Structures are given as structure tokens and as C-alpha cells.
Amino acid sequence: MARSTTYLELSQEGDGAHKFYEVTVDGTVVSVRYGRIGADGQTTVSSFPTEVKARAAAAKKVGEKVRKGYATAVQGARAARPVTRRQVSSAPSTARSTAPVLWRLRTGSAAFGIHIDQDRCWVGNQAGDVYSLSHGGEVLARYSLPDGVKCLVADDFWIYAGCDDGTVYDLSSKLPFGAYTIAPDVDIFWLDIHEGVLNVSDARGGLTVIDHEDEHQWSRKSQGQHGWMVRADARGVYHGHGAGVTAYAQNGTGELWHTPTRGGVLFGWQEDDSVYAGTARHVVQRLAKSTGEVVADYRCDTSVYSCATAPGGAYVFAGDSSSSVYCFDAAGNRLWKLGTGSGSALSMQYLDERLYMVTTDGSLVCIDASDAAIAAAQQGTVPVARDVKSAAALPAYTPVSSVSALATVSAAPAGGIVVECVQTGSRMRVHVVSDGYDPRWNVQFPRGMREPGARYVVDGLHTSAGGFYRVRGEIRRLV
Numbered sequence: 001m002a003r004s005t006t007y008l009e010l011s012q013e014g015d016g017a018h019k020f021y022e023v024t025v026d027g028t029v030v031s032v033r034y035g036r037i038g039a040d041g042q043t044t045v046s047s048f049p050t051e052v053k054a055r056a057a058a059a060k061k062v063g064e065k066v067r068k069g070y071a072t073a074v075q076g077a078r079a080a081r082p083v084t085r086r087q088v089s090s091a092p093s094t095a096r097s098t099a100p101v102l103w104r105l106r107t108g109s110a111a112f113g114i115h116i117d118q119d120r121c122w123v124g125n126q127a128g129d130v131y132s133l134s135h136g137g138e139v140l141a142r143y144s145l146p147d148g149v150k151c152l153v154a155d156d157f158w159i160y161a162g163c164d165d166g167t168v169y170d171l172s173s174k175l176p177f178g179a180y181t182i183a184p185d186v187d188i189f190w191l192d193i194h195e196g197v198l199n200v201s202d203a204r205g206g207l208t209v210i211d212h213e214d215e216h217q218w219s220r221k222s223q224g225q226h227g228w229m230v231r232a233d234a235r236g237v238y239h240g241h242g243a244g245v246t247a248y249a250q251n252g253t254g255e256l257w258h259t260p261t262r263g264g265v266l267f268g269w270q271e272d273d274s275v276y277a278g279t280a281r282h283v284v285q286r287l288a289k290s291t292g293e294v295v296a297d298y299r300c301d302t303s304v305y306s307c308a309t310a311p312g313g314a315y316v317f318a319g320d321s322s323s324s325v326y327c328f329d330a331a332g333n334r335l336w337k338l339g340t341g342s343g344s345a346l347s348m349q350y351l352d353e354r355l356y357m358v359t360t361d362g363s364l365v366c367i368d369a370s371d372a373a374i375a376a377a378q379q380g381t382v383p384v385a386r387d388v389k390s391a392a393a394l395p396a397y398t399p400v401s402s403v404s405a406l407a408t409v410s411a412a413p414a415g416g417i418v419v420e421c422v423q424t425g426s427r428m429r430v431h432v433v434s435d436g437y438d439p440r441w442n443v444q445f446p447r448g449m450r451e452p453g454a455r456y457v458v459d460g461l462h463t464s465a466g467g468f469y470r471v472r473g474e475i476r477r478l479v
Contacts, residue, residue, distance in 0.1 A: 229268025319345025
């Protein structure tokens with residue numbers, strides 16, 4: 001029989017969906033291509049014993065998507081989601097010495113996403129690759145996401161990757177899944193999550209807040225453009241943009257304060273009582289969260305692309321556009337400046353006397369920031385940096401995009417917790433069925449897996465301060 005292709009799209013402003021799904025049948029082979037409208041997307045290929053079975057499988061896939069609201073469309077008729085890839089230049093360092101790099105992983109594409117915790121190091125690049133490593137530089141896992149990674153953020157146990165396709169993926173279990181979907185007209189610049197609430201800053205200087213149910217809560221437009229900073233805590237949301245830093249009440253009731261900065265904000269960091277804004281005019285400025293007052297300045301030699309602190313702000317680190325990394329004391333005195341050896345640091349984080357950076361050449365770099373190592377580096381003695389292999393043999397986990405892609409079980413295993421999709425008014429909620437949990441509380445659960453009456457088994461649930469449950473571990477379909 002002749003080759004046939006069915007092309008579908010789902011593009012709804014209210015839900016933030018802006019996706020396509022294409023199924024091609026060629027003899028006994030079924031190819032499925034899916035992703036953000038305007039992008040190439042991802043492709044999966046399956047073979048079947050007969051053409052009849054291949055066409056039946058294709059029809060089933062198309063039917064599943066149509067029931068979720070997809071409709072036939074003409075490819076290219078809709079504009080692609082606006083995506084701004086950060087354009088940065090990186091000059092050679094003017095520092096006399098190079099930082100003591102212990103190891104580096106070359107990811108192959110410019111990287112902005114980094115998260116470091118007590119267990120692992122995470123890096124995500126513009127090709128959609130995410131790697132998880134030990135602190136010693138061993139690659140433990142890798143993920144392949146449909147689009148470039150804007151940033152990696154943590155919220156307690158959970159790790160999220162915000163991507164250019166408008167989806168924020170939960171990477172906390174073996175298989176990633178889309179936890180939040182951002183409206184297609186939002187050109188995402190940066191993200192932060194606090195207690196399940198997603199905060200999104202964008203190209204126009206806008207700020208959008210989405211709750212744990214993936215539902216829009218409130219939006220604001222700050223005074224400047226290009227919101228490369230958003231940080232959040234229980235007290236407020238701190239939005240850095242071209243005209244400074246603006247703090248808003250967490251519940252969206254209004255602006256708390258606005259402070260102009262020396263140059264547009266290019267990066268932001270936070271401690272309990274302060275936010276740190278790295279600016280285009282060569283400085284990191286520390287602002288008090290309570291009032292917005294500028295408490296200290298940390299002067300660099302060129303534009304600041306990234307910054308971070310030691311706990312409590314005891315030390316402040318900065319990366320500039322000339323491939324240098326700096327360290328200051330809390331008062332603003334420069335302690336040292338060294339070359340990175342790997343381009344300019346686009347994001348960074350400090351943990352246990354080590355400074356981790358992702359750079360313009362796509363490297364995750366681990367620097368020994370101990371006093372002894374820095375003193376030796378200033379005298380020209382540095383360790384031989386170990387190049388970490390990317391562990392190409394490891395499987396690359398891709399997001400679960402449909403219910404049919406989930407593993408199934410006929411009964412909940414020991415310790416497993418059963419949740420059920422329940423229609424509540426016009427919304428599809430997920431509640432806990434197993435004993436020991438409040439059945440009235442909602443479970444944060446992927447929208448794409450919510451089907452009326454469907455039941456799932458999860459490894460664990462965590463109680464969040466906002467009065468909802470979060471999934472820990474694998475999600476399986478109960479059939």
C-alpha cells in the first residue's frame with residue numbers, strides 16, 4: 001500500500017499547548033514525529049508483522065491524540081513559538097593565572113543549565129542534552145529533551161529542566177515527564193520553582209506565575225526588557241530585567257519594591273536575606289530582600305554573565321564575558337581573579353569548596369576553590385584537568401509523552417501508592433486512593449496522562465507546604 005502521513009497540531013492559548021504530532025505509515029513501518037510547532041521534534045520508529053497491523057497501530061495513535069484535542073492541520077501554517085537563544089560573546093581572559101580545574105565534561109553545545117546538590121551535578125545544554133554526574137565527574141545518567149535547556153532548577157527533592165519548547169520537565173524519576181506547560185506567546189528567558197509554584201521571566205520583561213496544577217495564577221510586566229533573572233521564596237518573587245530588580249508579593253497582590261541596578265541584569269542568585277544581580281556594567285549588586293536596598297557591590301572587569309555565593313554570602317563568585325572567574329568577600333573586596341580555561345561562565349554554583357560552572361564552549365567545569373588550591377594556582381601550579389567521557393553507552397532517557405508509553409501493572413506492588421484521575425467541574429484532578437493520605441488533596445501530575453477514571457501507581461508521595469502531593473519515583477499505569 002502507498003505511504004501515508006497524518007499531521008496533527010494542538011495550539012491552545014489557555015492551556016499553553018503548542019505542539020504537533022505526525023504519524024507516517026510506510027508498509028509495515030510506523031514513524032511518529034512530535035514536538036514543538038516549528039521545530040524538527042523527535043522521531044520514533046516501530047515495525048509490525050503486517051501492513052494491516054501497522055495501520056491499525058497508527059490509527060490508534062492518531063485517535064489518542066484527537067481525543068486529547070489535536071486536530072488535522074497544514075504543516076507550517078502556524079508560526080513557531082518565539083524562542084530567543086542568548087547571544088553571548090566570550091573574549092580571552094586577562095587574568096595572569098588559570099583556575100585549578102579538577103575535571104570538565106564537554107557537552108558539545110553551549111550550556112546554561114546547572115544544578116549542584118549533595119548527591120549529584122546536573123548540566124543541560126542548548127541541544128537538549130542533560131547529564132547527571134557524581135561530584136567526582138562520573139556520568140551517572142543522561143537525558144534527551146525535545147529542545148534546548150534554558151535552565152535547571154531544584155525545588156526540594158525535585159529537579160526541573162525548563163526548555164525552549166515551553167515545557168518544564170521533571171527529571172526526578174527515571175523517565176522525565178512534562179510537569180508544566182508555558183503559554184506559546186511567552187518567550188522564556190529564565191525560571192524558578194518554589195513549593196511547586198513556577199515563576200517564568202521572559203523576553204519582554206514579563207513575569208508569569210503558574211501553580212502546581214499547571215494553571216496560570218498571575219502575570220506582571222516589569223519596567224525593563226529581557227528578564228534574565230527570577231528567584232523566588234516564601235516572601236516574594238525577585239525579577240531582574242533591563243531596568244533593575246523588582247520584587248513582587250508571592251500571591252501576586254502587588255509590587256514590594258523596585259531597585260534600579262548598574263546596567264541591565266544578566267543573571268541572578270539568592271540567599272535567605274539577599275538577592276544578587278550580575279549586570280552588564282561589570283558589577284554584581286547585593287540587594288536586601290526586605291527593602292531592595294543595595295547592600296554591597298562586587299566589581300568585575302567586564303559584563304557579568306553569572307554569579308553565585310558560598311552559604312550565607314560569605315564569598316561571592318562571578319563569571320565575566322572575558323572568560324574570567326572572580327571571588328569576593330561579603331563586603332565586596334576582590335580576593336582573586338583567574339581564567340576559566342573553558343570560555344565564559346554562563347551559570348555557576350558553589351558547594352563544599354568547589355565551584356561548578358557551565359560555559360560558552362558547552363563545558364561543565366569543576367574548580368577546586370579551596371584556599372590552598374587557589375593560592376597554588378596564583379603561583380602557576382594547577383592540577384591536570386581530567387576530561388570526563390560523556391558515557392555514550394548509557395541509555396538516553398526521553399520524556400514520557402503519552403499514557404501508552406508508560407509501564408503497566410495489574411496490581412500495586414508493595415509500597416506502591418494508587419492515584420486516580422477525577423473530573424472536578426471543568427478540571428481533571430488527580431487524588432490519592434491508597435489509605436493514609438488525604439483524598440481531597442490534589443496530586444501534581446502530568447496533564448498528558450490525565451484521563452477520566454485512569455489509575456496509576458507511584459513509588460511515593462511527598463506532602464508540600466501548599467497542601468498538595470508531589471510524586472516521587474516512577475509512574476506506572478494500573479490496568
